Amino acid sequence: MSRWRGDPWAVLLTLSLGFFMTLLDITVVNVAIPSMIGELHASLDEMLWVINVYVLVLAALLITSGRLGDVRGPRTMFVAGVALFTVASVLCGLAQDPAQLITARAVQGLGAAALVPQTMTIIIGTFPAERRGAALGVWGAVAGVATIAGPTLGGLLVSTTDWRWIFFVNVPIGAVVLAMALTLVPDTRHGSHLRLDMPGVTLATATLFCLTFALTEGERYDWGTAIQALLGGAALSLAAFLIHQRSRQGDEPLLPFALFRDRGYAVMSFVSATVQVGMIGLFLPVMIYLQSVLHLSAFTAGLVMAPAMMVSALLSPLAGRMSDRIGGTYILMGGLTLFAAGLTWLAWVTDVGRTGWEFQPALIMTGAGIGCVFGPMVTVALRNVEPGLAGAASGVLNTIRQIGTICGSAAVGAVLQNRLAASLHTEAAQQAADLPAGIRDRFLTGFDNAAESGLEAGAALRPPPGTPADLAEHIHRTAESVFEHGFVHAMRPTLALPIAVIALGALSCVLMRRRRPPGHRPGVPETTGGQTAN
Template identity: 75%
Template sequence: MRAGSLRGNPWAVLVTLSSGFFMTLLDLTAVNVAIPSIVDDLRASLDEVLWVINVYVLVLAALLIVFGRLGDARGPRTMFIGGVALFTAASVLCGLSQGATELIAARALQGLGAAALMPQTMAIIIDVFPPARRGAALGVWGAVAGVATIAGPTLGGLLVSTAGWRWIFFVNVPIGAAVLAMAATLVPGGRRGTRHKLDLPGVLLAAAALAGLTFALTEGQRYGWNAGIWALLIGGALLLAVFLVHQRTRQRGEPLLPFALFRDRNYAVMSFVSATVQVGMIGLFLPVMIYLQSVLSFSALEAGLVMAPAMIVSALLSPVSGRMADRVGGKYVLMCGLALFAAGLAWLSWITAVGRTWWDLQPALIVAGLGIGCVFGPMVAVAMYGVEPRMAGAASGVLNTIRQVGTVIGSAAVGAVLQNRLAASLHDEAARQAAGLPSGIRERFVAGFDDAAKGGLEVGRTGTAFPPPPGTSAGLAHQLQQTAVSVFEHGVVRAVQPTLVLPIAVIAIGAVLCFLVQRRDVDSPRTAVDASPGRPGYDDR
């Protein structure tokens, strides 16, 4: 079949949009598996590597709604193609980076490209799919988000182990080129013909609030949670409050955050739930990937493959969960999925220890994968089901923005807890194990780990936190190295376990809030997805 005959075909368009969407989300989790390699190659500290993750999502979250409005004005196809092109070019710069600062800057450009293309995906889907098929298309779109999030560690691990960490960015080049060609030939053009005024003060307030909160949480441990860090936290929270007040005054105009969307209880609940899910995903990948590679000595590929069974389970369950949501009610599927996700993380926290094997972790990870498979598709479908078609573009932008805000705050908060617990656990473990060393070097041994904790993962598994003093005998040098490695391994385990408590608690809150999801009648006049014999309305009895 010729490409021309496929132009405008809804399913061909969906494949194109999902491919671009998949590419942007894949990098969110693929970077996590590359953290130890980036640290070693660029000699970066943990807080610098956290910025490699956070700056991408920060730019994405701050500008999603803006680019959603620009898509309405300039045409979503134009913005989608421009976003893919920028994201692809920025991926090349990421792969060529020679230092942490260069990589952070290139990741910011990646976030800009992702912000330009991401809101256009749902808007175009709503445009090209008839109402009777729109729910299925949104379910596929939501499932792509789940699969991309889970696939990142496995694919990233394969690339890091076989070609190096830079290839988690270079691999975007052929994908981006293919998506550009598909978008140019398959996605229909045309403008929406709607003029919008850009709320520049709202953009600046939102960006400043998120930047302040993210910087304070990410750099807090480095600066000892001093007065400046607390001032940034309080200032970020105040700016967020000012932003909300500012948006309230613009509700009769064109606000970035249309409060009218949140009159639909299901949309409001799902918006919050989507943020809790992102906190859970960061909580799963960030500390667990560090544990797998730094404590269990898995390669990046092996660490990714540890996640593969959960990825497969989630991918297979995602379409099934959408049909289950139609039959038994979306909120029950979501509650079950979130409960399983939290249970899997709690189980993982309980069994985390030095000397575990990959199969020891599989039951907990598969339970988490089952939960994730029951979340993404139903969550998006339930959120969008009651939104009026004329508000679909704004609704998709806001929903994506809230999800990414959850990623920003979750990454910063989980990273802050991890850094804090790592510093404390390394000190305590060093003090405990130093008792078996000669008295003359005990204090220096503990002090070496206090200094090493400031750099987070720069400690490594080689015992370099405390190099043996000149003239040390071979036997004592070996003892010092073994003790340092043991301190590091047990210290990381003791840091990972409490770190997982935060995402578990947040996911549990999201599960409880699903009780608030309301029933949707089949013949509801306000549905963005029309009822049909093949897709009954949500009935959350």
């Protein structure tokens, strides 16, 4: 394989496999929660920590590991991250109790944090500027495929083997990526003489940990005193971090402020957060709708989403290549507009009694929009980044993306819960009118409790002992109808939030400067291929 060493596309394949592996584990675990609860005798709270601790560690350490890649070399960090992630996957699969699984998931997050920023850094160092958009388009396609592959692959593995295989499947992938990284990826070090800013590392990690923990766990703890204290701590440590970084701008800072003096990087950082809010808005309510309202299995729900993500995967490299030729701003704006339009169409056609395939036109439009976003977005963001700052730029951009994901989860989840509480109460009051008075009161109370605690109405909706069979069946059908109609009525206003955020991201693109081709002279019209460059 020595003749392929340093080949840009072989390097990209290696990076994409590693990146795919880390993204897969963000979503694949959700499908296996019922099986893990049963076998490990775990509580729901412990299982939520299995999901959240991975994201928590990943988000908290991305900036640090990105800069560490500048110091130690991106290939070194990538290899270390893949190795750690693979070992942690084995430990996850062997876990015998919730504490062991949560600990192993934290180590997985550490491995993911080490390798993810290096993917962008190595792409920047491997591909020339005129071909970088196509490469980053492939990188974006991997993100889309991994997002949908998680629930689909997870459902297949859990239903055919055992929940432990959602982790064991990473082992052969990790081994292949390690072998490819050591033989194909060159060891390029642009900042070998840099030193790591340890006070900055401490303050950045504290800021991101407090913020991520508060946003992830806030809803569960009713945004009480402890969560407010964490948010306050995040604000204080952020202020201290920025003051410290300002004092080090001439002395190898962890966060070079020069990154944000480039308008493309600054605007795309904001856009990347809006895109992640949109992705959460697509997957969180829609996946619940497909499974809880249309009663599809997790695997089938994943298949319903698959065509849209395949369209996204096919378009993403093409959009990246076009951004190399004509600039990415207009492509990005068009993609964001399609993304928002697809979600709007989806909200309009959502109803009770649909089949999953009736949503394909709206979903495919959404997937086409997503496919036109990731490649151009990253291309524009990193177009003017110096190689020695590539790790820092990648770490910060990925951190902002993760914060967008976490903020999106908190915001979309809060709106969904609020709207669901109102719609379930209204639907229950309307549809329970023909139930006997005593049962009707119990029925209404059950749905009020369900809106506060989750998607199940619980014992309060079970008919009391001695209820005639036909009445019990009527109660069951009515409860099912209340939830289905209530969720649909809640889902539509919930989708309005990500639609508005994506539209804001599209609008922010007008702040971009026109792209100036190399050799441009003042007073000479800027053109690319006979057209004005954007």
